[in-house]
Amino acid sequence: DAKTTQPPSMDCAEGRAANLPCNHSTISGNEYVYWYRQIHSQGPQYIIHGLKNNETNEMASLIITEDRKSSTLILPHATLRDTAVYYCIVRVFNDRDDKIIFGKGTRLHILP
Amino acid sequence: DTGVSQDPRHKITKRGQNVTFRCDPISEHNRLYWYRQTLGQGPEFLTYFQNEAQLEKSRLLSDRFSAERPKGSFSTLEIQRTEQGDSAMYLCASSSSSGRAADTQYFGPGTRLTVL
Numbered sequence: 001d002a003k004t005t006q007p008p009s010m011d012c013a014e015g016r017a018a019n020l021p022c023n024h025s026t027i028s029g030n031e032y033v034y035w036y037r038q039i040h041s042q043g044p045q046y047i048i049h050g051l052k053n054n055e056t057n058e059m060a061s062l063i064i065t066e067d068r069k070s071s072t073l074i075l076p077h078a079t080l081r082d083t084a085v086y087y088c089i090v091r092v093f094n095d096r097d098d099k100i101i102f103g104k105g106t107r108l109h110i111l112p
Numbered sequence: 113d114t115g116v117s118q119d120p121r122h123k124i125t126k127r128g129q130n131v132t133f134r135c136d137p138i139s140e141h142n143r144l145y146w147y148r149q150t151l152g153q154g155p156e157f158l159t160y161f162q163n164e165a166q167l168e169k170s171r172l173l174s175d176r177f178s179a180e181r182p183k184g185s186f187s188t189l190e191i192q193r194t195e196q197g198d199s200a201m202y203l204c205a206s207s208s209s210s211g212r213a214a215d216t217q218y219f220g221p222g223t224r225l226t227v228l
Contacts, residue, residue, distance in 0.1 A: 034216075043114070043203050043219035044155065087154060098143065098207075099168065100217060102154030 003027065004088045009107040018075040020106050022088030025069045031092045033064060035073045037084040038105070044087065047073065083110045114138070116220035118204050124226045125194055132190045133223045137206030144187050145217060146179055147203040148172065155203055161187060162209060194227045201225075 005023040012018040024033065032051050036044040048055055048062045050071075055062045061074040075082055087105040115138040125131050137144045143162050147155035158177070159169045163184040173179075176194075181187040191198055201224050205217040 036219075041201075041222075041224075043116075043205075043222045045114070046216050046218060049216065085154075098160060098209075098215075099145065099157035099170075100147075100155070100205075101157065104152075104154055 003031075003090045003101070004103055006086075006088050006103060006106045008104065009109065011109045011111055012075075012078045013111050014080060015077055018078040018082065018108060018110070020073040020075075020086050020088075020108065021070065022073070023070045024088070024090050027068050027090050028092065031090045033062065033068075033071050034089040034091060034100070035060070035062065036087045036089065036102075037082075038087070039081075039084045044102075047086075078108075078110045080110050080112060082108065084108060114218040114220065116204055116206050116218055118202075118220040118223050120223055121221060122224045122226075124228065126228050127194060127196060129194055130190065130192045131194060131225065132188055133202055133204075133225075134186060134188050135204030135206075135220060136186045137204070138208075138218060139185075141206035141208045141218075142184065143207045143209045143215070143217075144181055145205040145207075146187070146189050147205065147219075149201040149203060149222070150199075155201075158189075191225075194225075196227045199225055199227045 034049040035047040038044045064071045085105040117136045145160040146158040149155040161181040201222040203222045205219045207215045207217045
């Protein structure tokens with residue numbers, strides 16, 4: 001089972017910041033938080049990941065709480081093309097177990 | 113475009129037929145993964161390879177499913193005697209196992225299978 005909890009859907013007005021929450025209260029010290037998104041009928045697209053520090057790239061920012069039990073993905077200026085299902089994932093890397101366990105994600109609707 | 117390609121993009125077949133899908137990973141990636149996604153659900157892990165070696169198989173991968181990666185480059189996923197329940201999107205991903213923690217998996221566009 002997925003180790004994260006996300007709201008099933010959210011709306012955001014175009015041009016505003018979209019803040020997508022994720023709870024991962026059982027995260028272990030060596031587990032990373034990853035975010036992917038999936039636009040309709042396409043493969044999942046990697047967005048960002050982090051361990052304990054906040055991260056930012058050209059797509060988004062990832063804010064991880066100090067206790068690491070929750071995080072927020074921020075899309076700073078949402079556009080209609082950001083309409084997608086967003087998956088928050090926790091995973092640990094080791095040589096034998098490298099699969100991603102997806103939950104149902106959050107369906108983000110960007111409203112014009 | 114992530115650099116992971118899959119062929120075909122769509123496949124319609126009749127129940128009982130065999131189908132084969134191909135995945136070409138990012139060229140320098142040594143790990144390759146297969147996932148399956150049904151409508152309204154997140155992708156589910158099927159199997160993964162490191163180079164030629166198949167390191168893990170999900171219990172979802174029944175005896176009718178077989179995956180190969182003979183030269184450690186492209187991979188094929190074959191489904192024998194297809195059933196209507198096999199209708200899904202089949203996704204391939206690749207990553208580079210460098211020994212560092214949590215190497216990112218990059219996904220292809222998927223192959224959508226419809227079994228009539």
